[in-house]
Amino acid sequence: MPMPTPDGNGVLLTFTRPQELAGRYRTRFNEWVPPEYLAISGGAGGAVCIRLVGPDTGAIYWADYDITLELGLDEDEYSEDIMTHLTDDWNTFLDTY
Numbered sequence: 001m002p003m004p005t006p007d008g009n010g011v012l013l014t015f016t017r018p019q020e021l022a023g024r025y026r027t028r029f030n031e032w033v034p035p036e037y038l039a040i041s042g043g044a045g046g047a048v049c050i051r052l053v054g055p056d057t058g059a060i061y062w063a064d065y066d067i068t069l070e071l072g073l074d075e076d077e078y079s080e081d082i083m084t085h086l087t088d089d090w091n092t093f094l095d096t097y
Contacts, residue, residue, distance in 0.1 A: 010062055011044040033063045034078045060086045060093040
């Protein structure tokens with residue numbers, strides 16, 4: 001499923017099973033995702049994430065892995081700049097996409 005990323009190249013392929021979420025938190029590509037988010041999908045160019053803390057807790061975001069090179073991020077460095085707000089909550093995400 002195409003995701004509305006700034007460059008239009010994100011694709012949602014699969015959702016991560018609940019049993020796998022804890023083990024994948026901040027590993028591999030997900031190291032670029034700030035710790036305030038939980039990546040819940042796999043795909044090309046990024047991941048769908050849920051915001052865990054803050055005033056918009058529960059909001060859905062796209063983590064755009066493709067722009068990490070432009071930002072000059074190291075493999076273990078994270079940045080809020082890769083996060084794109086998609087919807088305010090999970091139900092709206094499901095209805096929209």
